[in-house]
Amino acid sequence: MLKRLLLAAVIVAASVQVSPAQKKKKKKEEPVKTEKTASSVGADKAKAAQKKGPKPYNEVIDSTAKSQKGLMGVHFVGDKWYLEVPDSLLARDIMSVTRFSRVAGGGGVFGGEEVNRQMIRWEKGPENNLLLRSVTVLTVSPDSARPIAEAVRNSAADPIIGVFDVKALKKADKHQSYVVEVSDYFNADNQTFSLSSISKQMLKLSAFKKDASFISKISAYPANVEIKTTKTFAVVPPMVTTAPVPQVGNYMPSGRDAGVVTFDMNTSLIVLPKVPMETRLFDNRVGYFANKYTVFGEESHRAEEQVFAVRWRLEPKNEADAKRQKAGELIEPKKPIVFYLDPATPEKWRKYLKAGVEDWKPAFENAGWKNAIRAADWPVSDSTMSLEDARFSVIRYFAADIQNAYGPNVHDPRSGEILESHIGWYHNVMRLLRNWYLVQTAAVDPRARKKKFDDELMGDLVRFVAAHEVGHTLGLRHNFGASSATPVEKLRDNEWLAKNGHTSSIMDYARFNYVAQPGDGVTHFFPGVGDYDKWAIKWGYSFFEKGEDDRAILNQWTKEAYRKAALRFGTEINPHDPRYQSEDLGDNAMKASAYGIMNLKRILPNLVEWSREDGESYKELEELYGNVVGQYRRYLGHVTKNVGGIYDNPVTYDMQGPAFAAVPKEMQREAIAFLNEQLFLTPTWLLDSSVVNKLKPETGVEAIKAIQSATLASLFAGDRVVRLMETGSARGAYSLDDLFTDLGKGIWSELAAGRVIDVYRRNLQKVFVENLIAQLKPGRAVVPSIPPGVTYGISIRPVELSQTDLPSIARAHLESLKRQVQAAIPKTGDRLSKFHLQDLSQRIALALNPNQ
Structure with missing residues (x-):
């Protein structure tokens, strides 16, 4: 049987084989192809298109x-x-x-x-x-x-x-x-x-x-x-x-x-709406985020850049409400701003986050709106709602070790209309708040003197940050200039603070009142939604009917507002205005920073006790010590920005006063005097042995040098030097020559008296000499500035410093310093001080005459 099957298979296989000759013959017998007519090609395409095209609806979307x-x-x-x-x-x-x-x-x-x-x-x-x-x-x-x-x-x-x-x-x-x-x-x-x-x-x-x-x-x-x-x-x-x-x-x-x-x-x-919301043209005197596009008009003589503010659409429900609002009555908007809380948010912080949202209600009332903004719990039972749905604004709670929070918005790029916002709240922002508040206020507020804050204090801190981030979602930028409107001594006046707060804007980075001293009786340490914030919301959210010249009205309001320093906006991107700084307080950085350092000196010796946890390493102490040093360095930075500083006033053609003015000479001189006293005269208080010997084995010599070196590098920075040469040429202005002279008086004070120069000061003096020698061949500086009327953006101007007075002034000061050092060598009895001065004398001589 098996043999028969095999034989049959062979016969079948043989029957289907085709010889090469047969293949050739078959090919010849194929019909000759003919060219298709144009009509037949069109018919084929139409047939193919019909086959490929849409099918009946019920065949695709069936039962x-x-x-x-x-x-x-x-x-x-x-x-x-x-x-x-x-x-x-x-x-x-x-x-x-x-x-x-x-x-x-x-x-x-x-x-x-x-x-x-x-x-x-x-x-x-x-x-x-x-x-x-x-x-x-x-x-x-x-x-x-x-x-x-x-x-x-x-x-x-x-x-x-x-x-x-x-x-x-x-x-x-x-x-x-x-x-x-x-x-x-x-x-x-x-x-x-x-x-x-x-x-x-x-x-x-x-x-x-x-x-x-x-x-x-x-x-x-x-x-x-x-x-x-x-x-x-x-x-x-x-x-x-x-x-x-x-x-x-x-x-x-x-x-x-x-x-x-x-x-x-x-x-x-x-x-998006068929008809975009009416734009509100951007004004750099009021701090709003902005969008822009270029407009090409048939009759215009140039392309016009149209820049408009980013804001929510608040409108009256009807014409009757609009008339009531015009008459001074508060009305509810057609669609209020609602922020939902992520259901993942811990229960105990929810009321504080809600309070941070609703702290903005008075600001909207200032613009004519009642119940314009509110917070609500997420309706977990509503299956039609999703946390990621961009119709809803949500405060999202992230289980993250990032010490931050942020408040973005999604807006219509055609008009700037904000559609929604998802505020990001990282769990570890509370760690950041603890460190800030302890380092800035523990000298005065007993509640801050512990490792873990009570829920009520932490809740108030959460509320503060929430209100700040909500401000961003409303379109507001950081107003770093707000705190500069507050006189420093008023920061120690509790009654004044109760009425005005320590800054006029919660959009400033003016965290907490570090100026108040023990015994002042101050109990107000937090910023809140202030006078500037209320004015900015009025500018952005006041409703204008069609036909009203909102641009002219807003311009008049802005000019009137600018008569009050507390209502002014100071951009967060300014590179040279000392009034516009992050984390600073008051109208005089030198006075405010001196008070702040006095409090740091009180706080530092207590860090061991306030961070104590039996059985734990000193990791917590190290973190707090780092925050104290960081706060001290901020104070130095606030002061340094005054040197070569330029006030930037965003005035318009119909306002009085200059757009730019150099920081007064006496204030710049005060800044250098502060640095000589608080930094270049060794800040040994940072080296408290009860703290430092628990953190690192070294004595802190290099740590002190790093702080001093960074500040000197900033003072010698090319852009600052250019500004000093630009503004210093005017009569009565602070000049680059003044800077080098004033620094020398502090850094070289031992020379005339022949005093011992300790290791900290020897390091400082070497750093100073190296910086001054570098100015003999200074290279190129990049000088940033903000063009008039821009939203964000800095223009850059390169300057060849070798073609300026800088090398000449530096050479003159090195020659003078060499003579002082050589005169001091014979008077110096300390062995290391003498070695140091002899070394510096040689370095300066070689720099002045490299071929000798």
Whole structure:
């Protein structure tokens, strides 16, 4: 039987074989191809297009579909997701906001944080497809029907980020909608809805793993669509090398373990208003974040840059309310600003976070609004709401060791209208608050003299930071100039502080009142929403009816406000105005810093007791000691900025006074006197043996030198030197020659008297000489400045210092110093002091005459 089967198989195989001759013959017998006519080609294309084109709606969205209605219809059929895009949505601007829902740990990113945002637009494409474009607003033309509008369009093509075949059409009345499949698109690594290339570099991510990525849910709502995805990425292979190589980014621990990293993300697609909110033109005299684009008008003589403030849309509910508000009555807005609390927020901090939000109510009342802003618990029972949904503003609580919080906003780039905000609150910000408050106020406030603060004190600190971050979400920038309006001595007056606070703006970085001294009776240490904040909200949120000249009205208000120092804005990016500084207090940095150092001297000896924990190492003490040193260095920085400082006053044509003025000579001289006394005269109080001997074995010689060296380097910095030479040429101004002379009086005070020069001072003097010698061949300086009327941005001016007076002045001071040093050598009886002076004499001589 087996043999018969094998024989049959062989016969069948032989019967189907074709010889080469037969193949050739068969090819010759094939019919000759003929050219198709044009009509037949067109018919074939039409047939193919009909076959490829939209199918009947019910064939695509059949009875098994799970469907939702909303901004766009959402359908889930089998394992595929479809969007149904109505033609009314074509060419409409849509804001896409993608956030992390869940992340792998250890990467410095957290669930709830923004990943990407971009404006997008659906557009009808050729051959039955829809195009999705990414839209960047750079240029606009108000004359849409004029020729220049075409020129603008030709110069601003938006990239296509998606092409979707129309699977089906649905017609209703005069409208129709387009059904497109989006499964593969959103289950891919498209940058607009995923991580940017920079983010991937920072997280050490490489290839997208589609097999481990998927769409978990798409939900439709009246004004938005929410897309939840899970995305997995491979990690960059670790580099094996025996030599250290600089690398960008850090590996997430799970990536090192598994070779891949997985994120859950949520993308919100929110339709923007057909008619954008009326813009409020930016004014650099009031501190708002801003957006801008270039306007090309048919009749204009140049391209105009239109810069507008970023703010929420607050409008009356109706005309009757608008009239009531005009008459001075407070009204409720059509849509208030609501911040929800992340349900992950610890219970005991919730009331303080809510209070930080609602501290802004009086500011909005100043603009005519009642109940304009409020905080609410997240409705955990409402399944239609998502924490990542960009319709809702949320204070997100992150389980992170980062000592920070932040308050961003998502806004319409066409108008500056804020759509929502997710405030980020890192758990360890409370650690930062503990350290700040202890180091700045423990000399006066007994509540700060412990390792762990009571809940009430920590709650008040949480409220303060929450109010500051909410201010950012309202569009307000840091106002570093606010605290400079407060006279230093008023910071010790409790009655005055109760009425005015120690700064006029919570948007300043004027943390806590470090000036108040024991015995002053001061109990007010926190900043709050102040007079400037109320004025800024009035500027940004007062409602104007169509036809009102809001620009003229606001300009008049601003000029009147500027008559009061407390209502002025001082930009946080100014490189040379000593009034605009982070972490400073009062109108005189020298006086305020002297009081602050007096308190640090009181605090330092108590650090061991206030950080004590039996059975624990001195890690806590080391952290607090570092904060004391850091606070001391801040004071030095506040003072140093006065030297070569220039006051920057954002005045306009219709205001009095100069836009720029040098810091008065007596104040700059006071700053150098402070540094000579508080820094260059060795600050031995930092070397308290009861503290330092528990932290490190060295005596602190190098630590002191590092602080002194950093300050000297700052004083000798090229941009400061240029400003001193620029402003010092005027009569009665502080000059570069004055700086070198005043520094010399403090740093070389031992020479005339022949006193012993200790190791701290020997180091300081060597550092000074090296800095002065470097000025003989100074190279190029980069001098930053802020152009008039800008939002953010600094202009840079290079200056060749060898072509200025700097080398000449430096040479003259080195010659003078050499003579002083040589005269002091015979008077010096101390052995090391003599060696030191002889060495310096040789160094200076060699620098002055290198060929001798």
